[in-house]
Ligand code: PMP
């Protein structure tokens with residue numbers, strides 16, 4: 514007797530494969546320059562690679578401690594204190610995760626209970642909503658509008674309810690390339706001070722900012738950090754997105770809950786990579802301190818190369834993404850336009866509407882400029898012809 518396979522009722526019925534996977538596959542299929550999925554086309558620091566090989570050769574090949582390798586947690590504590598004026602306890606407040614993706618999932622799973630409301634800002638990174646849904650939470654979205662994508666704090670206050678449990682923010686922001694100011698954190702604190710509301714602050718681009726005020730971390734806010742989980746990723750900082758090592762900083766009671774999820778999601782993260790990153794943080798702190806300049810040069814080169822194109826370039830305050838408005842070029846919706854651009858022009862980009870639950874009528878695409886100069890020049894040449 515033949516059995517047909519069981520088809521499970523989906524817990525995430527509206528979800529398909531991520532836009533990053535789709536667009537990178539399309540780029541490969543059409544041999545297009547891939548400015549879609551956010552990853553560098555150059556390598557990370559030599560020293561980091563050598564330290565990885567060193568630790569592998571020294572036998573650091575068994576499980577790391579569940580919370581992260583001690584030298585890495587201590588290096589993170591030092592770095593956090595130096596940058597944000599707050600020293601998290603390396604033993605109780607820092608958890609090393611399999612990239613920021615795991616950190617976000619573990620944080621949301623630890624904090625959100627069925628029926629809890631979670632506020633996020635659209636366009637929002639695509640991994641937040643599914644995690645909230647799987648925890649039984651209800652997502653309340655605030656739509657930010659181009660070109661500045663700033664939060665209207667009155668609108669935010671109006672969305673708060675007694676059931677609000679968590680606010681998810683992202684600064685520097687993917688995909689809008691905007692950066693929160695200290696005043697945004699002050700407004701957030703003022704709004705949630707009287708309620709038991711937690712904050713999940715996705716700061717994976719913390720070292721890629723271009724304005725003078727720099728990066729305003731939630732960890733620099735004395736009150737907010739007492740109820741916040743900040744999320745970082747070494748993939749962005751060291752140009753090694755494939756290593757998938759990130760971390761969370763949160764006060765001990767919040768970290769304790771997060772670790773209950775982390776220990777059964779991954780348990781522990783790649784040992785030699787953690788030790789290599791600890792060495793790197795100690796030996797070459799200038800790497801991340803010089804990252805704004807490193808990426809500013811690429812941003813400026815790319816913006817200049819697109820100056821006489823028909824794309825209108827939006828301001829870019831941080832991240833390695835640039836938004837381009839194609840209203841002067843096409844009436845296509847942004848998903849169709851990105852497909853057309855990949856197939857016919859040979860440049861792959863990401864449509865913005867996929868980061869929004871509500872209709873997003875703007876004609877905006879996201880271009881990743883974490884690329885070699887030759888790649889950016891070649892892409893710009895193609896884009897100028899459109
Ligand atoms: N958050 C944001 C805003 C991101 O852009 C990314 C990846 N580009 C992540 C989280 C996930 O980071 P990781 O690759 O370390 O999992």
Ligand code: GLN
Pocket residue numbers: 531533534549550551552687
């Ligand atoms: N975060 C990366 C981006 O925004 C992609 C990560 C992924 O592919 N999951 O492009």
